[in-house]
Amino acid sequence: MENENYEIIVENLSKIYGNKKKNEAEIVALKDASFKIKKGELVVILGPSGAGKSTLLNILGGMDRATRGTFLLNNKDVTKMNEKELAEYRRYGVGFVFQFYNLMPSLSAYENVYLASSLVDKHFDPHEILSLCGLAGREKNFPAQLSGGEQQRVAIARALVKNPTLLLCDEPTGALDSKTGAQIMELLYRVCKEQNKTVIIVTHNKAISIIADRIIRVSDGEIVSNEEIANPKQASEIEF
Secondary structure: OHHHHOOEEEEEEEEEEOOHHHOOOOEEEEEEEEEEEOOOOEEEEEOOOOOOHHHHHHHHOOOOOOOEEEEEEOOEEHHHOOHHHHHHHHHHHEEEEOOOOOOOOOOOHHHHHHHHHOOOOOOOOHHHHHHHOOOOOOOOOOHHHOOHHHHHHHHHHHHHOOOOOEEEEEOOOOOOOHHHHHHHHHHHHHHHHHOOOEEEEEEOOHHHHHHOOEEEEEEOOEEEEEEEOOOOOOHHHOOO
């Protein structure tokens, strides 16, 4: 079957805030989004602020529920999960990387990553993941002792240590300078290809999209294109 080649299948996914029955104004944040993603793809969801990118990412990450539509991950319908199942999905299935790192300031780099690993039964060794993310020798440093790029590397390590199915990144280079941003994208690219992880990056920055296997463009809450890229470029070629 055609769908067997896809890890993610999204069909007619919509999110509407507000309730007409309660005399609340309805805001359509996402309208009938449909797309498919193969395992191990690096996907860039591209669009301006307010386009619906983060709403879509939150639904894929189990942090928000769709108003209607379906989202299948390995043939399991995430939209039909109850609260307990959704919590398990967030815990085991998804790793999150945010723009502003969200590290625990009172914990070292190692402790931030170890804390995430302690939440799941099967996980990678925190030391190995920190080394993979270029932080060997920096494990004992606290976030305030690390640069912005190093803090983002810790955040990526924290997301990866759980060995999630999906790695979801919301503007991961937004708080970084261009050189550091390129280094972070190089790391995400390596994680995707070396670990065969599906990585989904939400961004307004078109420059990032050159390394994508798939570019999904969003505007005014709608998917306007879904393009599979035959020959993506290297992260070192990104010009911020």
